[in-house]
Structure formats: C-alpha cells, structure tokens
Amino acid sequence: MSPVPPSNGPPPIDAATSPATPTISHPKPNGEGEPADASLPDNYVTYQLSRQTPLPPITWGNWYKELNLLHFAVLGLTPLLGIIGAFTVSLRWETAVWSVIYYFMTAVGITAGYHRLWAHRSYNASKPLQYFLSILGAGAVQGSIRWWARGHRAHHRYTDTDLDPYSAHRGLLWSHIGWMVFKPRRNPGVADISDLSKNEIVRWQHRHYLQLVVLMGYIFPTVVAGLGWGDWKGGYVYAGLLRLFFVHQSTFCVNSLAHYLGDAPFDDKHTPRDHLITALCTVGEGYHNFHHQFPMDYRNAIKWYQYDPTKWTIWVTSKLGLSSHLKVFPDNEVRKGQLTMQLKNLREVQEKLSWPSDNSHLPVISWESYLQQAQSRPLICIAGFIHDVEDFLDQHPGGRHLLTKYIGRDATTAFFGGVYEHSNAAHNLLSMKRVGVLHGGAPHGLEDKAIPPSQRLRIARYNEMSGSGYSSGALSDGDGFMA
Ligand SMILES: [Zn+2]
Numbered sequence: 001m002s003p004v005p006p007s008n009g010p011p012p013i014d015a016a017t018s019p020a021t022p023t024i025s026h027p028k029p030n031g032e033g034e035p036a037d038a039s040l041p042d043n044y045v046t047y048q049l050s051r052q053t054p055l056p057p058i059t060w061g062n063w064y065k066e067l068n069l070l071h072f073a074v075l076g077l078t079p080l081l082g083i084i085g086a087f088t089v090s091l092r093w094e095t096a097v098w099s100v101i102y103y104f105m106t107a108v109g110i111t112a113g114y115h116r117l118w119a120h121r122s123y124n125a126s127k128p129l130q131y132f133l134s135i136l137g138a139g140a141v142q143g144s145i146r147w148w149a150r151g152h153r154a155h156h157r158y159t160d161t162d163l164d165p166y167s168a169h170r171g172l173l174w175s176h177i178g179w180m181v182f183k184p185r186r187n188p189g190v191a192d193i194s195d196l197s198k199n200e201i202v203r204w205q206h207r208h209y210l211q212l213v214v215l216m217g218y219i220f221p222t223v224v225a226g227l228g229w230g231d232w233k234g235g236y237v238y239a240g241l242l243r244l245f246f247v248h249q250s251t252f253c254v255n256s257l258a259h260y261l262g263d264a265p266f267d268d269k270h271t272p273r274d275h276l277i278t279a280l281c282t283v284g285e286g287y288h289n290f291h292h293q294f295p296m297d298y299r300n301a302i303k304w305y306q307y308d309p310t311k312w313t314i315w316v317t318s319k320l321g322l323s324s325h326l327k328v329f330p331d332n333e334v335r336k337g338q339l340t341m342q343l344k345n346l347r348e349v350q351e352k353l354s355w356p357s358d359n360s361h362l363p364v365i366s367w368e369s370y371l372q373q374a375q376s377r378p379l380i381c382i383a384g385f386i387h388d389v390e391d392f393l394d395q396h397p398g399g400r401h402l403l404t405k406y407i408g409r410d411a412t413t414a415f416f417g418g419v420y421e422h423s424n425a426a427h428n429l430l431s432m433k434r435v436g437v438l439h440g441g442a443p444h445g446l447e448d449k450a451i452p453p454s455q456r457l458r459i460a461r462y463n464e465m466s467g468s469g470y471s472s473g474a475l476s477d478g479d480g481f482m483a
C-alpha cells in the first residue's frame with residue numbers, strides 16, 4: 001500500500017526520460033556453448049508432450065523387456081552382494097564407524113556437490129573443494145555430475161509433469177527407483193547445462209567417471225579398513241556395498257519421500273513437502289518444499305534447529321575459505337510465501353464457519369414496521385440491525401428480563417457498555433440473530449459496532465476487496481457463507 005518502494009528494491013524509473021532511451025540489449029546465444037534451451041517455443045511443454053509418444057506402461061507382462069540393465073545391475077547387485085556378505089563376514093566396530101563416516105562423506109558429495117553446487121549453483125566452490133566433492137560424489141555411484149545435474153534441472157523446471165524424469169505423480173515407487181531401473185517412458189524436458197560443460201572439474205569427472213566409481217565406490221573404503229585395522233572383507237562388505245546401498249536409498253528419498261511426506265509451508269502448487277524424517281534420511285534435503293521454491297538458496301532448512309548437515313558443511317567450507325557467495329533468498333520474500341500459506345489455511349477454517357447475514361442480504365424495514373413486528377416476536381434493534389432473540393431469551397446470562405425490556409427498542413447503548421460491556425463472543429453470537437436492517441439505522445460512529453469482532457480481520461481474496469469494509473457481498477459469490 002505504501003507509495004514508497006521497499007528499501008531493497010530497485011530505484012524508480014525516470015518517467016521523463018525512459019521512453020526515449022531503449023538501451024537494454026540481450027546478448028544473442030551463439031553457436032558453441034549455446035544454452036540448450038535458447039530457442040524453445042513458448043508452448044514448449046505442451047508441444048513436446050504432444051509430439052512425443054511415451055513408451056507403454058510397465059506391466060507384469062513386459063517389465064523384463066523394459067529394464068535398464070546397467071542400472072538394474074548396480075542397484076540390484078549392490079544390496080544382494082552386501083546382504084550375502086553380511087552373513088559371512090562379521091562386523092567389527094572400527095568398520096562400523098568407518099562405514100557411517102564414509103556414508104556421510106559420499107552423501108555430502110551428492111548433496112553439497114552434485115545437488116547444491118553443480119545442479120543449483122547455490123554457492124561458489126574453490127577448485128580443491130570441487131575436486132574433493134566430485135571424487136566423493138563418484139563414491140556414491142549415481143552417475144556423473146553432468147548426467148545427474150541435467151536430470152535434476154529438468155526435475156525442477158518441469159516438476160510434476162511428464163517432462164520431469166522422476167515426476168511424483170507417477171507414484172512413490174517410480175519416483176524413488178523405478179525411473180532408473182526401467183527405461184524412461186519419455187525423454188526428460190530440455191534443461192541447460194552449458195555452464196557445467198565449461199567447468200573443467202565437471203568435464204574431468206565425466207571423462208574418468210568409471211575409474212573414479214571403481215576407486216571411490218569400492219576400492220577406497222576397502223583399503224581404508226584393510227590397511228587401517230586389517231578388515232579387508234569387512235571394508236568391502238560394510239563400507240563398500242552396504243554403505244553404498246544406504247547412500248543410494250538416501251538420495252532416492254529426495255525424489256520420492258520429499259514429494260510425498262509432510263507439509264507445504266511455502267507453497268502448495270506442486271508436490272514437494274517439508275518433513276524432519278525425510279531430512280534425517282537425506283542428510284538434510286528434507287525441507288523440499290522450501291527447496292523447490294528457492295532452489296538457488298544454499299540452505300534447505302532455514303531455522304537453526306532444523307536438521308541440515310549439508311548446509312552446515314557448506315557454511316564451514318566458507319569459513320575455511322574454500323567456498324564463497326553462499327546464496328540466500330531475501331527473507332522478506334521467503335516470509336511472504338509462508339504468510340500466504342498461513343492465510344490460505346486460515347481461510348479454509350474461515351470457510352467452514354457460519355457467518356452472519358449483512359446489509360445486502362437482509363430486508364430493510366422502517367422504524368414503524370419494526371415496532372409493529374416487535375409486538376408479535378421478540379425483536380431487538382442494536383447498531384442498525386434488527387435481531388430475533390426468541391431462542392436466546394432463556395439463555396441470556398444476565399437473565400430474560402434484561403432482554404424483554406428492550407424488545408421494540410434500540411439497545412445499542414445498553415449492549416455496548418451502557419448496561420453491560422458485552423464480550424466479543426456475545427457480539428459474534430448477537431450478529432447471528434440478525435433478521436433485518438433498520439432503514440437509516442446505521443448512523444456515523446456505529447461502523448465498528450456493526451461489525452462483529454470475528455469479522456474485523458476477515459481474510460478476503462483479491463476480488464472480494466472492493467466496496468465498503470463491511471459489505472461482504474463477495475462472500476456470497478460462490479463461497480457459500482450465506483447459504
Ligand atoms: Zn524435488
């Protein structure tokens with residue numbers, strides 16, 4: 001409402017000179033390094049969905065023909081060999097501790113590296129940190145940074161549509177693991193990764209990905225346990241295979257559980273949700289409703305007590321001088337999203353309650369007519385409204401006699417403190433007993449008395465705001481308050 005722009009907003013445009021100075025130019029994408037999405041048609045999503053025929057749904061009859069054999073082998077053999085190994089190799093405590101540590105290290109390679117650094121550019125990382133994260137991320141065996149970030153950018157751009165490679169609308173199991181185990185039913189939507197194609201560390205990791213996977217996924221965890229405390233087999237089974245199984249499931253939960261479990265405190269347009277359990281399963285990626293709203297924010301959890309070790313790790317690297325430019329979305333805008341959802345929830349509560357009739361829905365009668373009708377039924381005039389108190393006579397806390405005394409009279413002064421300063425609840429209840437409006441009966445100074453306390457902060461949609469403050473005519477436009 002304020003005519004003054006917010007202090008952190010851009011300066012106002014100069015009305016005198018702006019029409020004559022069209023100086024803004026946009027660089028044209030050119031040949032090499034051109035963003036993949038530089039020349040998309042405006043109706044790209046509909047266009048793409050209509051021109052591409054999806055592969056048939058997976059059924060009991062065709063599933064074995066539709067497998068992605070490489071992914072099936074990696075995702076299936078890892079837990080299988082791990083479980084067989086666990087029955088034959090006993091777990092030493094040193095190996096158990098190392099497995100947990102290496103679980104977190106490789107998971108952070110994905111969350112702080114693949115996800116928040118490369119897929120979302122939510123901070124800048126020095127070269128040593130980038131090499132470190134790219135090597136650890138390879139130990140999580142989830143594809144190269146290029147492949148992973150490309151799919152994830154499509155997930156954010158086309159969330160919940162068929163161009164989202166792991167759309168939550170295709171079911172919990174599909175978004176968790178089905179989309180990898182089977183051949184994709186459709187190509188994912190276009191997502192630009194030209195920035196990653198120029199990044200030397202991303203290119204290096206992509207080139208040497210297979211060697212890095214074998215080294216970091218299996219050999220390194222085995223060697224640490226082998227050379228450290230002589231537990232070669234345990235290192236392979238627990239810190240290698242079973243640790244990898246848990247890292248896989250942890251990341252997959254971001255695509256499944258985080259689009260299924262919890263609430264939407266920032267926006268409920270799409271499926272992403274916030275939940276502590278998801279955060280615990282995913283090294284802090286569980287505040288996914290926030291993340292989809294503000295994907296370039298280096299945080300997932302914005303409150304200090306919420307579980308987001310990935311955020312803490314990034315923050316520590318910045319204090320060590322290994323990273324910089326940690327992006328944080330303006331708090332003012334974050335809180336707007338929260339307020340919108342809070343109002344929306346309150347509006348739902350509001351719509352479930354019954355509300356009094358107002359001027360536009362009540363017959364207008366003269367003082368003479370009021371006096372006449374009050375002869376045959378207990379009518380009392382307060383603040384310009386005529387009320388029928390028939391069913392309240394015996395429930396009035398002050399006694400029946402105080403009500404009958406005012407039948408056919410104006411009890412405004414008495415009601416608002418002349419005799420007793422009635423409570424807000426009493427005023428709310430009174431307004432439910434309205435049966436008419438007194439012609440010319442709402443003089444100046446009574447406006448606040450005509451509005452029951454429960455309606456003074458009523459939540460109104462933007463198209464309900466016109467007219468006088470009290471007239472709630474818009475409330476009856478399909479919202480059913482007056483029905
Ligand atoms: Zn998501």
Ligand SMILES: [Zn+2]
Pocket residue numbers: 115119120152156291295
């Ligand atoms: Zn993301």
